[in-house]
Amino acid sequence: MVFRNVLPILAISKLLAISMGVRYLKANGKGLSRNIDDTSTIVKWHPSDRSFVKLNFDGSVAGDKVAAAFVLRNHNGQIIGGEALNLDGATISEVKAKALREGLLFAQRKGYKKIMVKGDSKLVIQSVLDQGATPWNLVPIIEDVKWMATNYDCIH
Structure with a gap:
């Protein structure tokens, strides 16, 4: 069967998404009774300016499991959409660059013209800003991101 491994991968992605959601709610003061691992680092989400939407992107590589994700929110923190x-x-940098690309494409399709972008990959961000050499495996993805950026009025 060609897709015999699809279900477990989807299940892992869902568990990762749920885990991230629980951590977000706990860090942002929403009541949860579930305990979260005290060794984890929680980063609190900060809203965008009223005229902007905010795109958060990230990726994860754990063994042979690779996932990229993004979420788009309005200035109130309400989810506009997202995807995993x-x-x-793929390498972790490729995964994060693909998450950025897919998030920008999603926001573009929704018609947004002003966007704040937040991610934790220094390599991806520096590559997009031409602040260093882009590794060969990221070049096509970064070129896509730069091209998509021309469709926005403002990107922070």
């Missing part, structure tokens, strides 16, 4: 992607054979 299962990817095979």
Whole structure:
């Protein structure tokens, strides 16, 4: 069967998404009774300016499991949309760059013109800003991101 491994990968992605959601709610003062691992670092979400939407992107590689995700929110923190992607054979930088690309594409399709972008990959951010050499495996993804950026009035 060609797709015999799809279900477990989807289940892992869902568990990761739920875990991130629980951590977000706990860090942002929403009541939860579930305990969260005290060794984890929680980063609190900060809203965008009223005229902007905020795109958060990230990726994860754990063994042979690779996932990219993004979420788009308005200035009140309400989710406009998001997506999680299962990817095979990618490096962490490729995964994060793909999450950024897919998030920008999503926001573009929704018609947003002003966007704040937040991610934790220094390599991806510096590559997009031409602040250093872009690794060969990121070049096509970064070029896509730069091209998409021309469709926005303002990106922070």
